[in-house]
Amino acid sequence: AQKITQTQPGMFVQEKEAVTLDCTYDTSDQSYGLFWYKQPSSGEMIFLIYQGSYDEQNATEGRYSLNFQKARKSTNLVISASQLGDSAMYFCAMREGLSGTSYGKLTFGQGTILTVHP
Amino acid sequence: DTGVSQDPRHKITKRGQNVTFRCDPISEHNRLYWYRQTLGQGPEFLTYFQNEAQLEKSRLLSDRFSAERPKGSFSTLEIQRTEQGDSAMYLCASSSPGSEGGTDTQYFGPGTRLTVL
Numbered sequence: 431a432q433k434i435t436q437t438q439p440g441m442f443v444q445e446k447e448a449v450t451l452d453c454t455y456d457t458s459d460q461s462y463g464l465f466w467y468k469q470p471s472s473g474e475m476i477f478l479i480y481q482g483s484y485d486e487q488n489a490t491e492g493r494y495s496l497n498f499q500k501a502r503k504s505t506n507l508v509i510s511a512s513q514l515g516d517s518a519m520y521f522c523a524m525r526e527g528l529s530g531t532s533y534g535k536l537t538f539g540q541g542t543i544l545t546v547h548p
Numbered sequence: 549d550t551g552v553s554q555d556p557r558h559k560i561t562k563r564g565q566n567v568t569f570r571c572d573p574i575s576e577h578n579r580l581y582w583y584r585q586t587l588g589q590g591p592e593f594l595t596y597f598q599n600e601a602q603l604e605k606s607r608l609l610s611d612r613f614s615a616e617r618p619k620g621s622f623s624t625l626e627i628q629r630t631e632q633g634d635s636a637m638y639l640c641a642s643s644s645p646g647s648e649g650g651t652d653t654q655y656f657g658p659g660t661r662l663t664v665l
Binding site: 533 | 581641
């Protein structure tokens with residue numbers, strides 16, 4: 431079973447509008463972390479925002495915020511006031527709880543390509 | 549503070565040749581990860597170092613792959629007898645437990661794009 435599922439291969443948004451990118455995850459751990467990364471065409475993975483499984487508040491970081499619904503195992507990224515420079519691939523990733531066999535590696539989804547139109 | 553750096557950025561080689569990539573993590577980070585990303589996919593975990601110790605390896609890391617982090621600083625990833633299926637972006641990331649408010653966020657380098665002809 432997929433551990434991270436991003437069901438939107440591509441999304442389009444008008445400049446200055448808000449957009450939501452979906453991500454669902456599957457884990458039996460109680461302690462885990464959820465990350466979103468942006469990957470422009472240059473290839474570098476840029477960290478955007480983090481949500482811990484025990485965090486009661488939705489994470490926010492500038493124009494980025496998360497809609498974290500733990501019971502539904504979803505963590506959707508909301509980008510407000512989209513800019514042309516937001517056009518990129520966006521990945522959701524999970525770090526499951528540290529154990530004897532898990533040292534914090536990330537499991538990534540397939541990604542969503544976001545295109546911002548002027 | 550410089551970020552994670554990787555060298556080379558691009559490598560073209562012929563099938564059967566050996567290649568070696570280098571990763572320099574953020575200086576205070578003791579955790580180092582290698583990932584592989586093929587076109588249109590998310591990165592997949594290859595291996596993990598804590599200081600100089602290689603503590604976890606993925607099944608993706610065949611016998612032709614070897615990674616080292618001899619002094620707990622930079623790391624190298626070597627692929628022997630390259631195959632066309634090895635063509636991918638190889639990403640390195642580093643982190644430190646307790647950093648970023650305890651999130652242990654991984655920061656990635658720019659990657660090395662390998663093309664095997």
